[in-house]
Amino acid sequence: MTLHFAYGSNMSRALMGARCRGAEAAGIAVLSGWRFVINPEGFGSIAPRPGGRVHGVLWRLSARDLAAIxxxxxxxxxxxLRRRLPVRCGDVQAMALVYIARRQGEGxxxxxxxxxxxxxxxEWQLPEIYIRSLARWAPSRWRGVRAKDTGEVG
Known part of the structure; x- marks a missing residue:
């Protein structure tokens, strides 16, 4: 089994179930020292940020599911790119596979x-302040200030 930390659309039970039929949720988790961003291609990624936190879901993946994801x-x-990074799931710290966009920058x-x-x-009841920081990435919500400009660390 491989642990995978999902922070974007792979947090969705329905989408992850369709992509990786055998995936089992281990629970919600936090990746410290990073922040959520939208990559130049328009999808989620993470970027280093001292004091930052990315909330997400920890999934257990079989070898077949790992190949699929x-x-x-x-x-x-x-x-x-794939990296193994330390995440905290409750009181337990574990190394998890995390996907990071090769092209850095924001889009x-x-x-x-x-x-x-x-x-x-x-769906996972992540902290409301964090959910609001994600929602700020929606172009219809930009009012001259994007999530990256707020300095908010979810």
Whole structure:
């Protein structure tokens, strides 16, 4: 079994179930020292940030599910890189596989993407302040200030 920390659309039970049929949720988890961003391609990624926290879901994946999620995240074509990073799930710290966009920088989310991420965050009852920071990435909510500009550490 491989532990996978999901922070974007892979937090969704329905979407993860369709992508990785054998995936089992281990619970909600936190990745410290990072922040959520939208990559130049319009999807979720993370970037280092001292004091930052990314909330998400820890999944247990079989070898078959791992191959499926690697394909979905376009690892072979280089869209995302895989890294093992320490996450905290309750009182337990574990090393988990995390996908990070190869191209760094920030972009505009693809239509509907942030809605999926926010819905999944609500499904898992992540902290409301964190959910609001995710929702700020929606272009319709930009009022001259984007989530990255707020300095908020969810």
């Amino acid at each position: 690697n394909a979905y995240e376009s690892v072979d074509s280089g869209l995302y 505009t989310p693809r239509p509907g993407y942030i809605s999926l991420v926010v819905e999944a965050a609500r």
